[in-house]
Amino acid sequence: MVSKIFEQLLLEQIEIFRNSFSNVSKNLFYDEKQGKLIHPGEYGSYREAIVKDFLKFVVPLNLDISQGFIINPNDEISTQCDIVIYDARVTPLIQSESRQRFFPVETVCAIGEIKSVLSKQDFKNAINKLTNVKKQRENIGTKTIIRKVIPGDYNPEICPYDQLFTFIVCQKLNFDIQNIASEINQLYDINLPGRYKHNLILSLEDGLLLYYEPKERRPMMYPTLRGYECLKNRFMQPTDDGVMHYKLFATYLFMGVSQTTVLFPEMADYISDTDNRIWGFINLDEP
Incomplete structure (x- = not known):
């Protein structure tokens, strides 16, 4: 069964996204006479805003972008990171005087x-x-689980839901992509574990890069699953x-960010010697 209402609304959002990202942004910031971008910084910010607006249609309301x-x-x-999708309910506002935001990796669901x-x-x-950011999620201290879709301990080395969800959105891949599915692994650093690889790559003009689950013969947004070190x-x-x-892309992004494990950001882990300093003020001999 298909929900005509949802599909029509999604198609409307796709059309707005595609036209704004591909055409409107270029018309606003590209000088045809000079053959180059004007205000490239604003051009990048405008496109990021376009993507955020599209993502808001599929990202659960309990998450912020x-x-x-x-x-x-x-x-x-x-x-x-151009896009950070995080659980705002448990994310402290950490920012510099110039309003640069910093997010504890424990509460981030996707980048x-x-x-x-x-x-x-x-x-x-x-x-x-993107692989370097995924690695950060394995270097944390306290692992207090706030949300986890599969019961069990937090273990990003085994469970893909415990790992960050990563994606790229671009206009076009400007190189030979005829054999990209078989060649992309060669572009990663040597001996990189499969769990650190991307989840989704959307090229508006070329298509979508994801994975293939061989048992049920269906597309998959995770590079690894139980029983498979790395999917094709x-x-x-x-x-x-x-x-x-x-x-x-919209379907698998929704599924991915909805399933990412969220941890409690223990602030004491971010401050040097917090526990030792606290206990130093306490006289354990007092009644």
Whole structure:
């Protein structure tokens, strides 16, 4: 069964997103006479805002969307992330005087990169940047679970839901992508565990990169599952209607961020020697 209401509203959002990202942004910030972008910073910010508006249609209301840096208790910090999807209910407002936001990795559900036209080297840089942020989620102290869809201990090495969900949205992959499903693994750093790889890559013009679950023969948004060290990559090109890869991206993004485990950000883990200093003020000999 199909909900005509939901599908029509989704198609409307896809059309707005596609037209704004591909055409309106270029008309506003591209000088045809000079053959170059004017105000490239504003151009990037405008496109990020377009993606955020589209994501709001599919991201659960209990999650918020922003941008900033990901931090963990081991003093690791990411480069700036274009999209940060996080649980606002348990995320403290950590920001600098210039209003740069910093998000404890425990409460972040997904991060995304927004790109224009990607060369092969730029594409390689983007996917490897996402792996570094995923690694941060394994370097935390206290693991108090707030939300977890599968019962059990927090273990991002085994459970894909315990790992960050990562994605890229771009206009076009500007290199030979005929065999990208079989070649993309070669663009990752050598001996990289499968769990650190991307979840979804949406190219508006080219299609959607995700994975293939062999047992049930269906697309999958996680690079690893129990019993599979790393699933095969799958590249889904645009269908005749030109919207199926958008629909799949929206569907799997919703599923991914809805299932990501959320942890309590123990602030004491982020402050040096907090426990020792507290106990130093307490005289245990007092009645």
